[in-house]
Amino acid sequence: MENSFENIPAEKFEFADRSDISHDKKFETKPVGYFQDAFRRFCKNKGSIVGAVIIIMLILFAIFVPFFTQYTVDYSDTYYRYTLPKSKLFANTTFWDGCEEKTLNKQTFDYYYLMGEETGHPSVKNNEYTINGNLYTFRLDSYHSTGCVYYRAELWEYEKIQQYQNETGRQVIYPMIPLSKRPQSSSMRSDANYYYETRVRNGGTEIVYDTNGDIILAYASHPVGEESNDNYHSIRIAGDGENGEEYEYARLTDTGYEIRINYYEYYIYNHTYHLQDGINEPLFLFGTTEGGQDILTCLASGARFSFIFAIIVAAINLVVGAIYGSIEGYYGGKVDIVMERVADILASVPSVIVITLLQLHMQGSSTILILFLAFFITGWIGMAHSTRMQFYRYKNQEYVLAARTLGAKDRRIIWKHIFPNALGTLVTSCALVIPSMIYSEVNLSYLGIINLSSGNLTSVGTLLANGQPYLTSYPHIIAFPSVFLALLLLSFNLFGNGLRDAFNPTLRGSEE
Incomplete structure (x- = not known):
């Protein structure tokens, strides 16, 4: 073929515009690191963001509520059992x-x-x-349904309550009811709310009314001006002293005085004037348990314990399982066979049996230590299996073979080239282990295998186990711990899925 580019006329040429000439340019943007890229991918997953926000809220709830509530875990009041939110x-x-x-x-x-x-x-x-x-x-x-109760007070306390009444003008002590005028039924004689005359009719107790249809007061009294042994020198209720009669506010006993108190007012006196423990009045945002404990405080403290315990155990299991599984998966062969059989033997022992045996063998030890050992003995095996599987998946990839050809040591290949690719799956597994571990603790508490309700310690599982018998009568006892556990499991599931995708290097740039 003849060359057609010879003898081209000069007018066919024109000078080039230098401004259109392109050269290599320096990148203005900064390189994106591994964790920065993972964070970007995580933020694109809306479900994971919602899960992360819920987890943060639950953690903040567990951390700060015990410091701001006026109650403690070991607080209880039997008169305020089953109190509603x-x-x-x-x-x-x-x-x-x-x-x-x-x-x-x-x-x-x-x-x-x-x-x-x-x-x-x-x-x-x-x-x-x-x-x-x-x-x-x-x-x-439910805060006033207790009404009045009979209370035995020593002389110093009796006088201190009167002093409180005089200073504040709040009536705590109410007139006594003579033994002869109390209800005849044995189950009602100790009920201080029958301050009026009653009678037995058709096997039951009914109120006696006067001719005007009003109740007949059954207060103990004596003529005005007559000396009484009730030693009462404080404010009196309305109507006291009328008709020439003064009410008696105490009954002398061998150890002091028996008095009749309005328990709501006595509660305020006891906590604000006597104990001065920061409690101003009975107010329970989530209600109280069957033992009279504040559910809000117990739930927050139990959640804090569950979070701390689960995170510590999960972190230890992650470290041990990752090291064990990486050795298995990288070297393979006989090393893998021997190590895998050891893990299989440990995994074949049920965790319930492990905890039971530990409790029998370590009766004097802490329940927390026993629970930790039980979760650790077999807890790392699942993480080891996941790590082993990921190493078998990546160890024969081209970049690993290239690193080995260039003389990289086994330790560098394991932690620099293989482990980062397996990290997404491992982090996801670790994130899901936390709610799984809390759920396991719930089951163990429900079955009565462990007991974390001693002293100032409690857990979410203990609250659920103790509230289960009152599901139909007082559902609020179990409702709030159940909602907490449900939010915890769902949010960690969403959060774990987002972490899995975020730490997967193969997805880098796939959404751009």
């Missing part, structure tokens, strides 16, 4: 107000209604109720 924000509503709707007969309704008539702390919320035939429907305030 209450928030002052909803005090004037029918939601989260510490009250429960009840439909009862007139006799039982009068019992609760008359409590508030005496003390000014109505058990029937706002004294509002509706009548349908012989049934009364109202909201029962």
Whole structure:
């Protein structure tokens, strides 16, 4: 073929524009590191972000609530057992107000209604109720339903309560009921809320009314000006001293005085004036347990223990399992066979049996130590298997063979070239181990194999186990720990999936 580019006319040429000439340019952007790239990919997963936010909120809840609540884990009050959740924000509503709707007969309704008539702390919320035939429907305030109780006080405490009444003007002590005027039923004689006359009729106790339909007070009294042995020198209730009679506020006993107190007011006196422990009034945001413990405080403290324990055990299992599994997967052959059989033998022993044997052998040791050993003895095996599988997957890749050809040592190949590629799966597994471990602790507590409810220690599993018998009668005891556990499991699942994709180097740049 003849050359067609000879004898080209000069007018066919023109000078080039130097501004259009391109040269190699320096990159203005900075290189993206491994963890920075992983963080970018993680942020693109909306589900993982939601899971991470929930986890952060649960962790902050576990860390800070025990410091800001007015109660402690070892706090309990048997008079405030099963108390319903209450928030002052909803005090004037029918939601989260510490009250429960009840439909009862007139006799039982009068019992609760008359409590508030005496003390000014109505058990029937706002004294509002509706009548349908012989049934009364109202909201029962669980904070005032205790009413009055009989209490044996030593002389110093009796005088201190009177001093508190004089200083604050709050009535704690109410007139005593003579033994002769208390209900005849043995189950009701110790009930201090019967401050009126009653009688037995048709096998039950009913209120005695006067001709005007009013209750007949059963207070112990003596003529005005007559000396009494009640040693009472404080404020008196309305109506005291009328008709020439003074009420008696105490009954002398061998060890001091038996007094009749409104427990709500006594609670405030005891914590603000006597103990001065920072508790101002009975107020439980999540309610109380069957033992009278504050659920909010116990749940936060239990969550903090569960988080710390699970993270420590998971981190140790990750380190041990990663080292063990990397040796198995990298060297293979006889080394892999021997190490795998050792792991299989340990894995074949059920964890429940391990914990039981440890408890029998280490009876004097801490329950936490026993639980840690039980989770550690077999907990690292799953991580070792995952690491081994990832090493078998990557150890024959071209970049590993190239590194080996260039003389890289085994340790460098394992931790520099293979392990980073396996890190995504391992981190995901480790993230899912944390809720799994908490769930295992829940099961062990529920079965009664371990007990973490001693002293100032508790856990989410212990709360669930203790609240299970009251699921139908007092569902709030188990509801809040259940919601916490459900959020924990779901959020860690979403979070773990995001970590798996973020730490997978093969996905780098796939979404750009």
